[in-house]
Amino acid sequence: MPLHIETPLVTSRPLSLAAGRQVTLKLEALQPPGSFKIRGMGAACEWHASRGKRRFVSSSGGNAGIAAAYAGRELGIAVTVVVPETSTAHARELIRQQNAELIVHGKAWHEANALAMSLLTEHDAFLHPFDDPLLWTGHATMIDEAVRQGDRPDAVLLSVGGGGLMAGVVEGLRRNGWGDVSVIAVETIGADSLNQAAQAGERIALDAITSIATSLGAKQVCEQAFSLLQSHPVRCVTVTDQAALAACERFLDDHRILVEPACGASLVLAYANAPALANFQNVMVIVCGGATATVDQLRAWRTS
Structure with missing residues (x-):
């Protein structure tokens, strides 16, 4: 399903x-x-999980990160989400509700994204919030x-x-x-x-x-x-x-x-x-x- x-x-x-x-x-x-966002993010997470990835890393202004965190919890895989300072307190709380690690970094999404990319290891899957087939x-x-x-x-x-x-x-x-x-x-x-x-x-x-x-x-x-x-x-x-x-x-x-x-x-x-x-x-x-x-x-x- x-x-x-x-x-x-x-x-x-x-x-x-x-x-x-x-x-x-x-x-x-x-x-x-x-x-x-859960449509694409869920599909991507399931694809990466089937290939043995042990952690999902995403950058997001909010909704993509919430979707990634939700998908990770459902699949039993750890998630780290990096959000910019412009993200709302409510968005951050929703990400934490899904048991994801939350990092706040940068004044805009592109800065949060750069940090997220720097965290990746060979066991991680990067989940871009919008630019991914x-x-x-x-x-x-x-x-x-x-x-x-x-x-x-x-x-x-x-x-x-x-x-x-x-x-x-x-x-x-x-x-x-x-x-x-x-x-x-x-x-x-x-x-x-x-x-x-x-x-x-x-x-x-x-x-x-x-x-x-x-x-x-x-x-x-x-x-x-x-x-x-x-x-x-x-x-x-x-x-x-x-x-x-x-x-x-x-x-x-x-x-x-x-x-x-x-x-x-x-x-x-x-x-x-x-x-x-x-x-x-x-x-x-x-x-x-x-x-x-x-x-x-x-x-x-x-x-x-």
Whole structure:
């Protein structure tokens, strides 16, 4: 049995009314560790465990680390997670809950990642939070499920951090004969490495992450995500932090599910009936989840 669960695909009446079109929700927030990350991370951990690795080492702003820690505990393998100083106290506690070793290092993810890489021995497996084909293949299972669960969408709406979710979704679309379904890729301003790469025509690196959506805090997207700009119909959109926070609160009222701003970024477009949705009548939103935010944290961000 895989470490992830099959999640519901439901039609959202509130979001459909707001967007003026059918909006379905792939509810990845219901995964046991709180986000879609367990799909790819679980697949990668099982692959490495079958090859005799004795420890998993990962770097993460939160959700990937939580997923790695969950997978390691389920498989009976030790896990070390290195998080940057920007990770929330709640995210750190969730990693510790899974009995993983937690190390806090660096002002941004790339610094935490460098330390994680330095810890590796021949008996360890490194678990990248987004740039690994094992992850993409695992994430693609959400599209396998969606094919069984509902109608073919015109577009898939999702959030982009390092690009692992987008890479997995496109892999899933293609292997199910949905390769012409568009992807609407949403980022918060200040963590918009894909959007800026699209504008520049090259895979640039941001000088710094200034968005509160730290789960989207990759200064540079993976090469696979950038290449998909040329090989798949992708629309890049940015939203503000405040809009993402407002969407999180509204989604909590509408569906009784708490998500973090990185996920709220995608919900903004549906609630606002954004121009990027034009010409699409059936939009599937990947409610990617995120366990790193609390209600109190959302309120604090809204007033900061």
